[in-house]
Amino acid sequence: MTNTLIDGLKERVSNAITINQSVGVILPGNNYSDLIQALFEHIHSRSEDVWVYVTITRPYESIFKQFGDLSSGGNIKFIDCISRAAGLPKIDPNCIFIESPAHLEKIIMEILNIFRNIGDNVQKYLIIDSLSSLLIYNDAQLVTEFFTHLTNRTRLSDIHSVSIAIEEEMSDNINKIIYLRSDKIIKLRESFI
Amino acid sequence: MSEGMVVSEGRITVEDVVCKTGIDELDVQLDGGIPVGNTVLMVGSSGSGKTTICMQFLANGARQGERGVFFTITEPLFKLTKNMQGFDFYDKKLIESGMINLIDLRIISERLGLDAEKYTVEDASALLEVLKDIADELNVKRLVIDSITALCYRLQTKEMIRDFIFKLGSSLAAMNCTTFLTSEVPPNEVKYSQYDIEEFIADGIIFLGDVDRSGDLIRTLQLIKMRGTAHSRIKSAMSISSKNGIELTPLLKSRA
Ligand SMILES: Nc1ncnc2c1ncn2[C@@H]1O[C@H](COP(=O)(O)OP(=O)(O)OP(=O)(O)O)[C@@H](O)[C@H]1O
Ligand SMILES: [Mg+2]
Numbered sequence: 001m002t003n004t005l006i007d008g009l010k011e012r013v014s015n016a017i018t019i020n021q022s023v024g025v026i027l028p029g030n031n032y033s034d035l036i037q038a039l040f041e042h043i044h045s046r047s048e049d050v051w052v053y054v055t056i057t058r059p060y061e062s063i064f065k066q067f068g069d070l071s072s073g074g075n076i077k078f079i080d081c082i083s084r085a086a087g088l089p090k091i092d093p094n095c096i097f098i099e100s101p102a103h104l105e106k107i108i109m110e111i112l113n114i115f116r117n118i119g120d121n122v123q124k125y126l127i128i129d130s131l132s133s134l135l136i137y138n139d140a141q142l143v144t145e146f147f148t149h150l151t152n153r154t155r156l157s158d159i160h161s162v163s164i165a166i167e168e169e170m171s172d173n174i175n176k177i178i179y180l181r182s183d184k185i186i187k188l189r190e191s192f193i
Numbered sequence: 194m195s196e197g198m199v200v201s202e203g204r205i206t207v208e209d210v211v212c213k214t215g216i217d218e219l220d221v222q223l224d225g226g227i228p229v230g231n232t233v234l235m236v237g238s239s240g241s242g243k244t245t246i247c248m249q250f251l252a253n254g255a256r257q258g259e260r261g262v263f264f265t266i267t268e269p270l271f272k273l274t275k276n277m278q279g280f281d282f283y284d285k286k287l288i289e290s291g292m293i294n295l296i297d298l299r300i301i302s303e304r305l306g307l308d309a310e311k312y313t314v315e316d317a318s319a320l321l322e323v324l325k326d327i328a329d330e331l332n333v334k335r336l337v338i339d340s341i342t343a344l345c346y347r348l349q350t351k352e353m354i355r356d357f358i359f360k361l362g363s364s365l366a367a368m369n370c371t372t373f374l375t376s377e378v379p380p381n382e383v384k385y386s387q388y389d390i391e392e393f394i395a396d397g398i399i400f401l402g403d404v405d406r407s408g409d410l411i412r413t414l415q416l417i418k419m420r421g422t423a424h425s426r427i428k429s430a431m432s433i434s435s436k437n438g439i440e441l442t443p444l445l446k447s448r449a
Contacts, residue, residue: 099408103409103411104445105430105442105444109440113437113440137407142445142446144446145446149443
């Protein structure tokens with residue numbers, strides 16, 4: 001990992017989400033951890049904003065081990081969709097453990113519940129990590145419907161969102177819907193980085 | 194909603210004509226709430242959340258100053274309160290202040306000297322009078338019987354069941370009291386009542402079910418009927434949690 005790479009990513013992502021309501025990030029699996037590093041550094045530098053991080057890729061605990069310092073600002077809440085189904089949940093005031101990544105409605109409810117209690121003057125951000133991982137547990141049609149519904153709701157509540165999709169996990173439907181529903185697409189190419 | 198109605202004492206407000214369940218998404222689906230005085234069947238199989246949603250309905254009402262009463266037949270009071278303590282909406286103070294009254298119907302019928310298993314026509318009308326008196330005396334605006342199935346079991350004929358629910362419903366409606374009756378049905382069946390009568394007499398039916406999604410069960414709630422309101426008929430996903438009690442969001446439908 002070179003710092004210039006992460007700094008570059010951070011700048012692209014932070015510019016995009018400040019200007020656009022919904023940003024889709026499509027990237028090869030190889031660059032996944034760089035992106036996450038960049039995102040956490042960005043979150044860390046924006047302590048006045050409120051963030052909700054939905055993880056379907058990695059258990060909250062493992063994220064916390066790696067980025068705990070960067071997420072310690074108290075401005076980020078996690079929704080972990082995989083630990084409970086895998087039998088590894090802990091109780092943590094900063095994380096909501098959802099019983100199954102197939103319970104897409106519950107994910108929507110928990111996201112909106114967290115943001116509902118946040119004042120209007122605070123900028124709200126949502127990270128979906130990742131849309132493509134939902135495909136492991138749900139059929140593509142359902143994930144498409146989930147994403148449509150979620151982006152409708154976040155728009156109404158003035159929540160900015162970053163939706164990550166990993167190329168290797170993508171299906172045509174998801175590719176289509178992420179293009180359709182995002183105001184801005186950041187496509188990372190290994191060759192460029 | 195009859196928002197424009199005017200009577201001599203002043204304007205009738207929405208609150209006078211609809212009873213808000215206090216579960217936001219449900220009230221939206223009901224186009225504001227349940228028409229005041231309706232008798233509503235809360236239908237579901239075992240563990241579907243009937244008791245929880247009824248208790249949340251009472252707690253939300255009590256917080257708005259509407260007194261409620263909960264008649265239990267299936268669960269003893271200590272178990273009921275123990276289960277409900279797990280929910281944030283439940284507050285012991287609401288019980289202590291008398292805003293929610295929990296009453297074991299078996300104890301009442303024992304005091305009336307009724308047979309525990311089977312009621313005669315006279316038994317049934319004695320019980321009905323007591324229920325009406327309690328509702329009247331406490332001036333309750335929300336009443337729950339959990340479950341009507343267990344009560345119907347003690348009424349021996351379809352006529353007695355029809356008579357009992359009809360009279361109970363009309364007396365409570367006259368008191369502007371909105372009533373939830375829980376109805377137990379077998380899982381995975383589209384059936385709203387055990388004796389096939391309750392559903393026709395009731396003004397409303399709320400169905401709690403579940404759908405299978407790749408092996409996981411998702412709880413659902415659907416309004417089947419509600420007299421007097423233009424309600425939605427969509428199937429919602431329902432969540433039960435300690436923090437928020439019952440919550441709804443539209444069910445995502447896989448077309449696969
Ligand atoms: N504190 C809680 N947090 C989340 N879920 C809970 C909690 N307490 C109970 N539940 C869930 O709610 C279900 C029971 O709900 P409830 O007792 O309202 O169902 P019911 O339809 O009345 O069942 P029965 O027919 O057995 O009376 C439990 O099976 C459990 O899954
Ligand atoms: Mg029950």
